[in-house]
Amino acid sequence: MAVRARDKDRNQVVETLQQAFVDGQIDAEEFERRNTAALSAVHISELERLIRDLQGAKPLAPDLPELAERTVRPASAAAATPVAKGVRTAALVAVSLAVAAVVVVPIVLAGNDDADHTPFSSEVQREEDKAIEHAATMTVPWSRVKDELSSRAWADGTYSPVKGLGVWRIEADAIKAVFAHWEKAFESPYVRSFSFWPTYLTAERPLGRSRPRIEEWRLENGKRGLELFDEAENGERDLDLFDLHDLDVDTLMDNIERAKTTLNVEDAKVSWIDVGISSSEGVPIVKIWVTNTYEETASMETALDGRIITEWPHTAT
Numbered sequence: 394m395a396v397r398a399r400d401k402d403r404n405q406v407v408e409t410l411q412q413a414f415v416d417g418q419i420d421a422e423e424f425e426r427r428n429t430a431a432l433s434a435v436h437i438s439e440l441e442r443l444i445r446d447l448q449g450a451k452p453l454a455p456d457l458p459e460l461a462e463r464t465v466r467p468a469s470a471a472a473a474t475p476v477a478k479g480v481r482t483a484a485l486v487a488v489s490l491a492v493a494a495v496v497v498v499p500i501v502l503a504g505n506d507d508a509d510h511t512p513f514s515s516e517v518q519r520e521e522d523k524a525i526e527h528a529a530t531m532t533v534p535w536s537r538v539k540d541e542l543s544s545r546a547w548a549d550g551t552y553s554p555v556k557g558l559g560v561w562r563i564e565a566d567a568i569k570a571v572f573a574h575w576e577k578a579f580e581s582p583y584v585r586s587f588s589f590w591p592t593y594l595t596a597e598r599p600l601g602r603s604r605p606r607i608e609e610w611r612l613e614n615g616k617r618g619l620e621l622f623d624e625a626e627n628g629e630r631d632l633d634l635f636d637l638h639d640l641d642v643d644t645l646m647d648n649i650e651r652a653k654t655t656l657n658v659e660d661a662k663v664s665w666i667d668v669g670i671s672s673s674e675g676v677p678i679v680k681i682w683v684t685n686t687y688e689e690t691a692s693m694e695t696a697l698d699g700r701i702i703t704e705w706p707h708t709a710t
Contacts, residue, residue: 396437402453404705406431406440411664411682411690413447421588425667432703433673521702528676528696531639533583535605535632541581542599553578558615563589563663565646571612571619572637578619582637586669591662595622597669605632633670635677635697640668644699645679652681656691657706664690668697678702 407428414424427443434440437453444450535542555574558567571594576582585597585607593613599605604627611622645666653661664682671678677697684690691707 396454398434398437398440399454400705401708402437402440403431403434404708405451405453406434406444407692407705408690408707409444409447409450411684412449412688413444415688416448418447426672429672524696524700524702525674525676527698527700528674528678528702531635531677531697532670532675533634533636535583535599535634536630538581538583538634539599539602539605542579542583542601542605552618552620554618555612555615558618560614561593561612563591563649563666565642568642568645570615572640572642575619576637583634584637585632585634586667587640588668589663589666591665599627599632599634600624604630633675633677635668635670639677639697640679641697641699645695648679648693648695648699648701649681649683652683652691652693652704655706656683656693656704657708658683658685658689658691659687660685661691 410419410424410427410431413419414421419427431440431443434443440453553574555571558570558574561567568589572582575584575596579598583599585599586595587597588595593611596610596612596619598608598610600608607625607627608621609623609625610619612619649663649666653663661683662685664684666682667680668677670676671694679695679697679699680692681695682690682692689707691705693704694702696702
C-alpha cells in the first residue's frame with residue numbers, strides 16, 4: 394500500500410538534500426531537481442527515492458518501522474531485522490485511527506449547512522492557491538519576446554562591468570544595480586532565472602530566434618562584472634520567463650528578514666535565493682533558504698511581488 398507523505402517528511406528530505414549539497418554529494422542542478430520533487434511528493438516512496446543514495450540520510454516515518462528500515466537499508470537487510478510486535482501493533486492502530494478519521498470527519502461536516510468549502514481546505518491553503526494563481530500571471534513565454542533576446546549584448550560576449558557595485562552582496566541596492574545594468578546591457582528585462590548567493594550571483598538568459606539556447610552569467614564583483622559562465626543547447630522550443638520589473642526587491646528583503654527570524658533557525662543567515670520558474674507549478678517564484686553554523690535549514694517560497702506561498706520552518710529531529 395502506498396503511504397502518503399506528511400509535511401514533516403517532506404521537510405526532512407529537503408533538509409537532507411540541503412546537507413548533501415553542502416557536503417558536495419550533489420551539485421546545484423541536482424539539488425534543485427530533487428528539492429522540487431520533494432516538495433511536490435505525495436507518497437513516502439517518492440521521497441525515499443530522492444535520498445536513498447545519500448550519505449547521512451535519516452529514516453523517514455520512524456513511527457512506521459517497516460518504512461524506516463526500507464529507507465536506510467536494502468530490502469534483504471530489512472527483512473532480516475525483527476520488529477517488536479507491540480511496535481507494529483501501535484503503528485497499525487495509528488494508521489487505523491487515521492483512516493477512521495478520514496471517513497468520519499467528512500460525514501460529520503457534510504451535514505453542516507454553514508460550511509462554504511470542503512472539509513479538507515483551509516484558509517492557509519486558499520491563500521497559497523491565490524498566491525500561485527497570481528504568480529502565474531507573471532509568466533512570460535520566450536516565443537512572445539524572442540525578438541528582444543536574439544543576440545548578445547557585446548561583441549566579445551564575455552563580460553560587462555557593473556559600475557559602482559563593488560563586491561557583490563545580497564542587499565536591495567546591489568540587486569537593483571544589477572537588474573538595471575542587466576536590462577541596459579541586454580536591452581531586455583526578461584530572464585529565466587536569477588540565483589543570489591552570499592558571495593556571487595548567477596543568471597540565465599535565453600538566446601536565439603528559432604529555438605532558445607541558454608546563457609549562464611555570473612557576477613562576483615562590480616569591477617569585473619557579469620561574465621559569461623556557460624552556454625548550452627536547450628531541448629525545448631519554448632521557455633517560460635519572467636520580467637525583472639515584476640520582482641519587488643524591497644519586499645524580497647523583508648521576506649529574507651522574515652525567513653531569518655520566524656523559521657525556527659537560530660542566528661540564521663541567507664544560504665541562497667533562487668528566482669525562477671517552478672518546475673512543478675510552472676509559475677515564477679522566489680525560494681529563500683536560510684541556515685546557521687549548526688547546519689539547521691529552513692525555507693520559504695513567495696511570488697515575485699512578495700506574497701508568501703509556502704513556508705518550511707526548521708524542525709528539530
